[in-house]
Amino acid sequence: DKNRIFVMNLASGQKTDLTANWDYTVNDIAWHPDSKGLFFIAHHHGVTPVFSINAETQQIDTIATGLCDYAALAPLPDGSLVSMRHSMTAPNELCLVATDGTVTQTTNVNTELLAKIKMPTVEKVMVPTTDGKQMLTWVLLPPDFDQTKKHPAILYCQGGPQQAVSQFWSFRWNLALMAAKGYIVIAPNRRGLPGFGTEWNAQISGDYGGQNMRDYLSAVDFVKQRPYVDAAHIGAVGASYGGFSVYWLAGNHDNRFACLIAHAGIFNTESQYLETEEMWFANWDLGGPFWDKSNPVAQRSFANSPHKFVDRWNTPILITHGEYDFRILASQGMMAFNAARLRGVPAEMLVFPDENHWILKPQNAILWQRVFFRWLDRWLKPEAQQQVNS
CATH class of the missing domain: 3.40.50.1820 (Alpha/Beta hydrolase fold, catalytic domain)
Structure with missing residues (x-):
């Protein structure tokens, strides 16, 4: 019941569990452009943030969170990434997660329609x-x-x-x-x-x-x-x-x-x-x-x-x-x-x-x-x- 992130040395075949000391289950993963770590998505206390993990130190940092679920990972060369996010009151929209953690919504597919709907x-x-x-x-x-x-x-x-x-x-x-x-x-x-x-x-x-x-x-x-x-x-x-x-x-x-x-x-x-x-x-x-x-x-x-x-x-x-x-x-x-x-x-x-x-x-x-x-x-x-x- 726990999805873990393993890194394998292709030369030796040795596998390392990067999330051995992390008590949650992982969903999507994607390599950071510098290959020194990975981005991943995981359920965490009722929401689904974006995290990063250092492949050497195994340090985990929260990259983006809020009253929402992030649902995709597409890293960009500068270390930022494109993701989707949704909540109980809004379907998916694309967003840009900057290297400083700033999140900017980049699409408005549903904005006009949602403006006409009263949400709970x-x-x-x-x-x-x-x-x-x-x-x-x-x-x-x-x-x-x-x-x-x-x-x-x-x-x-x-x-x-x-x-x-x-x-x-x-x-x-x-x-x-x-x-x-x-x-x-x-x-x-x-x-x-x-x-x-x-x-x-x-x-x-x-x-x-x-x-x-x-x-x-x-x-x-x-x-x-x-x-x-x-x-x-x-x-x-x-x-x-x-x-x-x-x-x-x-x-x-x-x-x-x-x-x-x-x-x-x-x-x-x-x-x-x-x-x-x-x-x-x-x-x-x-x-x-x-x-x-x-x-x-x-x-x-x-x-x-x-x-x-x-x-x-x-x-x-x-x-x-x-x-x-x-x-x-x-x-x-x-x-x-x-x-x-x-x-x-x-x-x-x-x-x-x-x-x-x-x-x-x-x-x-x-x-x-x-x-x-x-x-x-x-x-x-x-x-x-x-x-x-x-």
């Missing part, structure tokens, strides 16, 4: 966890936010499971769009995410349904204490491992949630173990096969399969899936949908016969967004629903 307010909140740690949680407040009114909220459950909740921009799971629909969005950097050290990142492996789920509930309980959060109308949404999270929370949320949405999620880890094309990952993260009774890690993983808690399901749930998904087969969603209906729980399912693990085709994406917000509005905005019914 993004807050960084530190939430105490059940094991005495502090968890960085992003909270997005709707545009034209009125703190004198009650607002419904959404818990965003990240996939991966080791995928950062940084200042990411997405055309699918867009937190700014969710906030623009009138929802307060709660996006925790729960256990298992990069950017907070290898221990935090690796903790989730072998502990599905464990501390990371308690982290989710801690974030919800912390934020819903605010007077402007409608604690009776909070939803939970997520895809992939986020879908697993929603299915697991469906049986373990103690009535915190008024509705749920799971996309491409794992419902039955035993069948998932034998269905997925990503076998090495299942062996590592689940601890091994479910038939190995002598393996306590595997047995704990499979005992926490969401389908084990269906007897407690009582919350309306929307399930979406793509039939070309070979990571997590659509049968997982179909099982969850049938389980909800057999339990008498309000449920809908949307299956895309021409999509894989992600909904990528434009018209499909529009349909997905419409169904997504229709379901949330139905259960989390009672006043709006009363108007529709009348």
